[in-house]
Amino acid sequence: xxxxxxxxxxxxxxxxxxxxxxxxxxxxxxxxxxxxxxxxxxxxxxxxxxxxxxxxxxxxxxxxxxxxxxxxxxxxxxxxxxxxxxxxxxxxxxxxxxxxxxxxxxxxxxxxxxxxxxxxxxxxxxxxxxxxxxxxxxxxxxxxxxxxxxxxxxxxxxxxxxxxxxxxxxxxxxxxxxxxxxxxxxxxxxxxxxxxxxxxxxxxxxxxxxxxxxxxxxxxxxxxxxxxxxxxxxxxxxxxxxxxxxxxxxxxxxxxxxxxxxxxxxxxxxxxxxxxxxxxxxxxxxxxxxxxxxxxxxxxxxxxxxxxxxxxxxxxxxxxxxxxxxxxxxxxxxxxxxxxxxxxxxxxxxxxxxxxxxxxxxxxxxxxxxxxxxxxxxxxxxxxxxxxxxxxxxxxxxxxxxxxxxxxxxxxxxxxxxxxxxxxxxxxxxxxxxxxxxxxxxxxxxxxxxxxxxxxxxxxxxxxxxxxxxxxxxxxxxxxxxxxxxxxxxxxxxxxxxxxxxxxxxxxxxxxxxxxxxxxxxxxxxxxxxxxxxxxxxxxxxxxxxxxxxxxxxxxxxxxxxxxxxxxxxxxxxxxxxxxxxxxxxxxxxxxxxxxxxxxxxxxxxxxxxxxxxxxxxxx
Numbered sequence: 143x144x145x146x147x148x149x150x151x152x153x154x155x156x157x158x159x160x161x162x163x164x165x166x167x168x169x170x171x172x173x174x175x176x177x178x179x180x181x182x183x184x185x186x187x188x189x190x191x192x193x194x195x196x197x198x199x200x201x202x203x204x205x206x207x208x209x210x211x212x213x214x215x216x217x218x219x220x221x222x223x224x225x226x227x228x229x230x231x232x233x234x235x236x237x238x239x240x241x242x243x244x245x246x247x248x249x250x251x252x253x254x255x256x257x258x259x260x261x262x263x264x265x266x267x268x269x270x271x272x273x274x275x276x277x278x279x280x281x282x283x284x285x286x287x288x289x290x291x292x293x294x295x296x297x298x299x300x301x302x303x304x305x306x307x308x309x310x311x312x313x314x315x316x317x318x319x320x321x322x323x324x325x326x327x328x329x330x331x332x333x334x335x336x337x338x339x340x341x342x343x344x345x346x347x348x349x350x351x352x353x354x355x356x357x358x359x360x361x362x363x364x365x366x367x368x369x370x371x372x373x374x375x376x377x378x379x380x381x382x383x384x385x386x387x388x389x390x391x392x393x394x395x396x397x398x399x400x401x402x403x404x405x406x407x408x409x410x411x412x413x414x415x416x417x418x419x420x421x422x423x424x425x426x427x428x429x430x431x432x433x434x435x436x437x438x439x440x441x442x443x444x445x446x447x448x449x450x451x452x453x454x455x456x457x458x459x460x461x462x463x464x465x466x467x468x469x470x471x472x473x474x475x476x477x478x479x480x481x482x483x484x485x486x487x488x489x490x491x492x493x494x495x496x497x498x499x500x501x502x503x504x505x506x507x508x509x510x511x512x513x514x515x516x517x518x519x520x521x522x523x524x525x526x527x528x529x530x531x532x533x534x535x536x537x538x539x540x541x542x543x544x545x546x547x548x549x550x551x552x553x554x555x556x557x558x559x560x561x562x563x564x565x566x567x568x569x570x571x572x573x574x575x576x577x578x579x580x581x582x583x584x585x586x587x588x589x590x591x592x593x594x595x596x597x598x599x600x601x602x603x604x605x606x607x608x609x610x611x612x613x614x615x616x617x618x619x620x621x622x623x624x625x626x627x628x629x630x631x632x633x634x635x636x637x638x639x640x641x642x643x644x645x646x647x648x649x650x651x652x653x654x655x656x657x658x659x660x661x662x663x664x665x666x667x668x669x670x671x672x673x674x675x676x677x678x679x680x681x682x683x684x685x686x687x688x689x690x691x692x693x694x695x696x697x698x699x700x701x702x703x704x705x706x707x708x709x710x711x712x713x714x715x716x717x718x719x720x721x722x723x724x725x726x727x728x729x730x731x732x733x734x735x736x737x738x739x740x741x742x743x744x745x746x747x748x749x750x751x752x753x754x755x756x757x758x759x760x761x762x
Contacts, residue, residue, distance in 0.1 A: 193263065285335075308357065383395075487649070601628035697709040
């Protein structure tokens with residue numbers, strides 16, 4: 143019986159042999175009928191339709207002939223003190239590999255699985271089918287009857303409700319905020335569940351819900367969910383933990399009974415019997431472990447180190463190779479972020495002036511062999527970027543209520559980051575910076591830049607965690623000293639850095655904002671006013687700008703591609719105009735060195751290399 147049939151049967155009464163249905167009841171039944179006409183499908187996309195057909199054999203960036211077996215050893219810089227990256231505590235220092243793009247979702251999985259070769263498209267996984275109306279005010283999932291947790295428990299609709307509600311009540315932003323938008327959980331069958339939203343204004347929300355991590359409701363304690371924990375979660379993923387050495391190592395063991403191993407979306411994935419992740423406090427130790435063969439792959443972000451990555455015997459003997467992976471996504475925006483909660487950074491003219499003191503050409507040539515490219519904005523090299531593009535009419539309309547949010551040169555597309563002459567002390571840029579600082583209430587007094595009213599010298603600290611950051615910070619320190627600005631460069635280990643960042647206990651630090659072709663709800667946590675005062679949120683700069691809040695709402699509500707691009711460009715202009723960070727640089731591609739004990743598919747997905755499609759190379 144359909145929803146419409148049940149509606150009519152429940153609302154129909156017989157009066158003197160006549161069927162009487164109130165107008166309100168008729169409307170309810172009509173809506174129910176409309177819902178029943180929404181078809182079930184194998185996948186959904188943020189804009190448009192999925193690229194793959196319903197009968198696809200495997201994802202295009204996986205090798206269906208990849209052999210199973212062997213062990214992959216990886217190393218990362220950092221530490222961990224928790225196995226739950228969705229909890230409020232320990233979110234910044236949770237173990238790698240739980241549920242992420244590059245390393246894989248070894249433990250936790252979601253209702254739908256994202257294809258990393260499309261901007262934002264999801265295919266069936268824990269849910270074998272999905273349906274969603276054009277209004278996007280609800281989404282319904284039909285669970286795969288084969289899906290089960292690693293302890294043998296079957297996946298149920300109760301697990302879906304439990305996971306969303308637990309993260310809503312005890313998890314960290316932005317997940318708690320997203321899942322809090324579900325206004326009704328409706329079980330529509332033994333294996334189906336419909337999630338209702340207040341309205342369809344957040345067009346991305348149904349897809350974010352579909353990517354929620356699903357926990358086992360029988361083994362997860364909601365009361366302690368928000369705390370750091372080293373108790374392994376029971377997930378539906380292809381691996382389980384076989385070793386946990388806090389802060390040092392995790393080892394994942396592949397499940398023989400993994401429920402999805404023969405399904406199209408997982409063909410060619412999860413090929414190693416074991417995956418070990420070792421944690422190193424600094425990059426030098428990580429690099430040394432790779433050279434010794436303790437780690438089988440190493441991602442390089444420093445071009446100088448990349449140029450010299452082959453200067454050891456194993457490379458010369460052909461045991462190590464260098465791979466370049468071309469991505470189709472915007473480069474991540476790395477910059478020196480200012481904590482606007484600090485009084486010295488409250489005036490954006492000060493932040494803009496400090497950006498003029500960075501001589502990118504000198505830094506790139508002297509420190510990085512000229513191999514980096516300058517980063518301009520937050521979505522460079524894509525149609526989402528505002529760089530070089532004058533605002534169109536849609537953008538102007540979005541920005542009209544906020545006339546001071548975007549500077550004129552950024553609005554007309556002529557702005558670029560400060561271009562110094564490469565000398566490390568460009569007097570022209572120094573004069574421009576001093577002019578802005580004077581407008582902000584500072585003056586030079588006996589070689590020191592002091593506040594005109596208080597007489598206090600302008601001074602701040604830059605927190606760094608690796609030598610590359612320290613070198614760049616010292617270069618900025620030298621230039622700033624020419625204007626009488628006192629900069630202290632403070633080195634912190636991984637744990638100290640993460641603690642100070644998550645508690646907003648810093649003046650400035652190096653930060654990276656990862657970019658995608660489908661920015662959406664994650665921008666709330668990074669930039670919204672509500673997140674500015676929420677500990678452990680990604681809004682580390684403390685932005686509280688009404689224009690930002692409105693534009694995030696606009697981009698998640700965009701119905702057409704044209705509206706979406708315009709809203710992201712307007713958002714980009716507003717972030718750049720806030721001068722929340724000094725934009726630095728990015729590598730032109732992903733640089734990865736690997737031992738030939740591993741191999742990877744020929745095709746690189748749109749979002750870049752990922753280890754869960756690699757396999758153990760056969761011995762010759």
